[in-house]
Amino acid sequence: MAIQQTNGLSLILRLKISTDAAFSQVATAIGEAGGDIIAVDVIHVEKDYVIRDVTVNVHNDAHRERVVESLAQRPGIEVINVSDRTFLVHLGGKIEVQAKTPVKNRDDLSRVYTPGVARVCQAIHEDPSKAFQLTIKRNTVAVVTDGTAVLGLGDIGPEAALPVMEGKAMLFKQFAGVDAFPICLNTKDTDEIVAIVKAIAPGFGGINLEDISSPRCFEIEQRLREELDIPVFHDDQHGTAVVILAGLLNAVKLVGKRLPDLRVVVCGIGAAGVACTKILLSAGVKNVIGVDRAGIIERDRAYENPIWNWYARHTNPEGRRGDLMAAITGADVFIGVSGPGVLKPEHLQAMARDPIVFAMANPIPEILPEEAEPYVRILATGRSDYPNQINNVLCFPGIFRGALRVRAREINEEMKLAAAEAIAACVPEHQLNEQYIIPSVFNEAVVKAVSRAVAEAAVRTGVARREHAVPSY
Ligand SMILES: NC(=O)C1=CN([C@@H]2O[C@H](COP(=O)(O)OP(=O)(O)OC[C@H]3O[C@@H](n4cnc5c(N)ncnc54)[C@H](O)[C@@H]3O)[C@@H](O)[C@H]2O)C=CC1
Numbered sequence: 001m002a003i004q005q006t007n008g009l010s011l012i013l014r015l016k017i018s019t020d021a022a023f024s025q026v027a028t029a030i031g032e033a034g035g036d037i038i039a040v041d042v043i044h045v046e047k048d049y050v051i052r053d054v055t056v057n058v059h060n061d062a063h064r065e066r067v068v069e070s071l072a073q074r075p076g077i078e079v080i081n082v083s084d085r086t087f088l089v090h091l092g093g094k095i096e097v098q099a100k101t102p103v104k105n106r107d108d109l110s111r112v113y114t115p116g117v118a119r120v121c122q123a124i125h126e127d128p129s130k131a132f133q134l135t136i137k138r139n140t141v142a143v144v145t146d147g148t149a150v151l152g153l154g155d156i157g158p159e160a161a162l163p164v165m166e167g168k169a170m171l172f173k174q175f176a177g178v179d180a181f182p183i184c185l186n187t188k189d190t191d192e193i194v195a196i197v198k199a200i201a202p203g204f205g206g207i208n209l210e211d212i213s214s215p216r217c218f219e220i221e222q223r224l225r226e227e228l229d230i231p232v233f234h235d236d237q238h239g240t241a242v243v244i245l246a247g248l249l250n251a252v253k254l255v256g257k258r259l260p261d262l263r264v265v266v267c268g269i270g271a272a273g274v275a276c277t278k279i280l281l282s283a284g285v286k287n288v289i290g291v292d293r294a295g296i297i298e299r300d301r302a303y304e305n306p307i308w309n310w311y312a313r314h315t316n317p318e319g320r321r322g323d324l325m326a327a328i329t330g331a332d333v334f335i336g337v338s339g340p341g342v343l344k345p346e347h348l349q350a351m352a353r354d355p356i357v358f359a360m361a362n363p364i365p366e367i368l369p370e371e372a373e374p375y376v377r378i379l380a381t382g383r384s385d386y387p388n389q390i391n392n393v394l395c396f397p398g399i400f401r402g403a404l405r406v407r408a409r410e411i412n413e414e415m416k417l418a419a420a421e422a423i424a425a426c427v428p429e430h431q432l433n434e435q436y437i438i439p440s441v442f443n444e445a446v447v448k449a450v451s452r453a454v455a456e457a458a459v460r461t462g463v464a465r466r467e468h469a470v471p472s473y
């Protein structure tokens, strides 16, 4: 399925407009084609023409062509260039490294660099834990991918994964002040990935694994967790699971149901689906049914994928078999972490009263909100252009902020549950409604609440190396 821009495209049209043609003709041409003018800038003026940049919102690629065509047909208007603002924001990448102190003279130079730096190196050599005090390690996270499960786009390779990893690094910094580095590996080999991450770990306070396909992601994370003494967190598993649980904790309040009574269908039993199932079971949900491409994960059946064997032992207590329809009939909740368009209105009509649907595949959800709305009580997607955005960005900045603050050795189950409860609590009960079950990504209270809850949970469970550092806000 092509990537649809359901929220439209924002274009900058560079136009050469003859002085014989009034700007009103530009506005009319764009308006007649259904484009929405957002801004107009004058770039250059000559005696017989003016160059203007006109920012226009359109629905999709075909609509863009209609707007450009409409302009090109007008005498005196020439379309010089059409740029997509999403591509413009990516030009040259989205992040950079900045120095904290200026180096203005030889004296500065001799402190930040040789010879002064050598004494600092020696101090760390004598006591490696000093790296947390004297280097960026206390605040750095490596965002590591092999490009094999990038959003829902699949195995598109390490270079193509870089814009997503840069985006994660940007969000780490903006929301939590964490310095994150995108690291895209040109290997899919599990042993090699483990060895590389171990080798680069000295420079980091945490490792955020991202968009590594299942089932390799489970082994990679498990081995790194065992072998490193800094948090290793596969965001697509645990970040997603935490935010789903947060959304569900609030959604059930609205429909008057309890977690232990729910029947939950999880579609897409990969990284996110497995972790989401695990966190729901730890939070008290008893009846989860997994569905993947070949249908329901059957109770106690043997699968080639080792994690599906675990899944088959811990889910589907009623022993259902068959396709998505067989799983979803009578279900209270559908959680989609699979791919675009999996869910049809007839599936929703077969659910129990007040269906809760989290259609979280990116960039195109399992069902588009316009199609689902008539049949559901509560709907959430992973996207920023609809209400109820359930996206792991609500979790990863705060969870790492909290873990780094207390120099946690790992991010454990208690820390994840604490994060989910903290996110859910950011929506006060009196504001809770069908369109607002999860706080906005831009709600500044979220990172503070999550980092505090996570730091406290780290101290409580004995994985913190700095107990006094729990934030007081
Ligand atoms: N909203 C959010 O915060 C997040 C959303 N996601 C989305 O969830 C999806 C899965 O991500 P990962 O678990 O990391 O990928 P993954 O590759 O580990 O797992 C995907 C699973 O979905 C299954 N699947 C694919 N198409 C299916 C279909 N038509 N019917 C049933 N099963 C199907 C695959 O067989 C696989 O088992 C992606 O679209 C991703 O963008 C993932 C993480 C966070």
Ligand SMILES: CC(=O)C(=O)O
Pocket: 150, 151, 152, 211, 235, 236, 362, 382, 391, 392, 393
């Ligand atoms: C949001 C995210 O991490 C994903 O779709 O993979």
Ligand SMILES: [Mg+2]
Pocket: 151, 210, 211, 235, 236
């Ligand atoms: Mg991801």
